[in-house]
Amino acid sequence: MNCQLCQENLEAYQEGRLSSGMTTQVESHLKTCDSCKKLSEIQILVSRVMSVEKETDADPFLATRVMAQIERLDAERKENTPLGARILRPSLITLSLAAAVLFGIMLGNLSRPAGNYGKVPLELALINDASLESVDILSLE
Amino acid sequence: MNENELIKLILQGERDKFRIFVEKYQQLVFRTCIGFVHNKEDADDLTQEVFIQAYQSLPDFKMKSAFSTWLYRIAVNASLNKVRKSAGTSFIQRLESFFIAENKKNSLLTATDTDDPENIIIKKEHSQWLQKALDSLPENQRTAIVLSKYDDLSQKEIAEVMNTTEGAVEALLQRAKKNLREKLSPGREKNNK
Numbered sequence: 001m002n003c004q005l006c007q008e009n010l011e012a013y014q015e016g017r018l019s020s021g022m023t024t025q026v027e028s029h030l031k032t033c034d035s036c037k038k039l040s041e042i043q044i045l046v047s048r049v050m051s052v053e054k055e056t057d058a059d060p061f062l063a064t065r066v067m068a069q070i071e072r073l074d075a076e077r078k079e080n081t082p083l084g085a086r087i088l089r090p091s092l093i094t095l096s097l098a099a100a101v102l103f104g105i106m107l108g109n110l111s112r113p114a115g116n117y118g119k120v121p122l123e124l125a126l127i128n129d130a131s132l133e134s135v136d137i138l139s140l141e
Numbered sequence: 142m143n144e145n146e147l148i149k150l151i152l153q154g155e156r157d158k159f160r161i162f163v164e165k166y167q168q169l170v171f172r173t174c175i176g177f178v179h180n181k182e183d184a185d186d187l188t189q190e191v192f193i194q195a196y197q198s199l200p201d202f203k204m205k206s207a208f209s210t211w212l213y214r215i216a217v218n219a220s221l222n223k224v225r226k227s228a229g230t231s232f233i234q235r236l237e238s239f240f241i242a243e244n245k246k247n248s249l250l251t252a253t254d255t256d257d258p259e260n261i262i263i264k265k266e267h268s269q270w271l272q273k274a275l276d277s278l279p280e281n282q283r284t285a286i287v288l289s290k291y292d293d294l295s296q297k298e299i300a301e302v303m304n305t306t307e308g309a310v311e312a313l314l315q316r317a318k319k320n321l322r323e324k325l326s327p328g329r330e331k332n333n334k
Binding site for chain 2: 045046050065
């Protein structure tokens with residue numbers, strides 16, 4: 001077994017995941033190779049450091065601290081919103097919506113074809129009702 | 142009551158129910174943070190920050206993944222941000238701590254009982270030395286190693302947190318372990334016996 005193969009299998013060897021054949025080969029190599037032996041010892045140390053860090057407990061008062069900070073943040077948020085903004089903003093939103101609806105109606109009216117009311121056909125425009133004879137005269141015949 | 146129902150209640154104003162999540166997941170978040178910062182005080186502060194961020198971002202949680210997966214993501218991002226800020230320490234301070242860690246590497250072994258690894262005493266400088274090695278890894282490799290070694294997540298779970306594939310996670314872990322071996326190896330000589 002060469003150093004590269006040994007080092008690639010060191011972690012599995014230390015965790016007991018190698019087959020018995022491979023385990024024997026790694027152990028034989030470690031007996032004869034100082035470099036790999038030192039690396040093995042360093043890796044064991046690394047595992048121990050990680051285990052100790054993993055086993056460290058979080059602050060037992062963490063939940064209390066978190067909830068206290070959340071309460072503070074929520075209180076600050078309410079305080080920082082001025083009265084004017086609390087009333088003004090909803091009012092502005094309502095007015096904007098109303099203006100948008102009105103604008104939409106106006107746009108809709110503009111796109112409608114213009115009706116004939118108020119626009120007199122040319123032939124009728126030439127007739128002056130004031131000078132027309134009364135129809136009653138025709139019925140007297 | 143499941144977690145999604147609890148979240149709905151919190152969003153409706155029952156703020157106190159968020160404490161249930163804090164108590165349930167505080168150790169999980171703490172372990173992730175300490176994997177990046179290697180210091181209890183910093184990890185405690187970071188854990189608190191993670192839960193505050195989670196509470197403020199709760200309206201954005203779409204419930205498409207597990208709450209724990211989402212929390213892991215916030216913890217990893219907060220930890221990486223913290224590490225990036227710490228990297229802005231002065232050049233001389235970093236140089237000093239680098240040489241101290243390097244000098245202690247060999248003395249750590251000769252000073253301890255290497256015949257019985259179970260008796261190795263873990264000192265503060267061990268953590269700093271490990272931190273140096275882990276800090277030298279690219280962020281995605283470091284994240285994969287922390288989630289694997291500190292949180293004991295499977296490759297599938299790591300892939301969900303990192304929003305990638307299992308194959309990519311496996312490759313990241315292989316590269317991270319190889320890089321760590323190279324960083325930690327004491328004047329490695331390539332003897333192919």
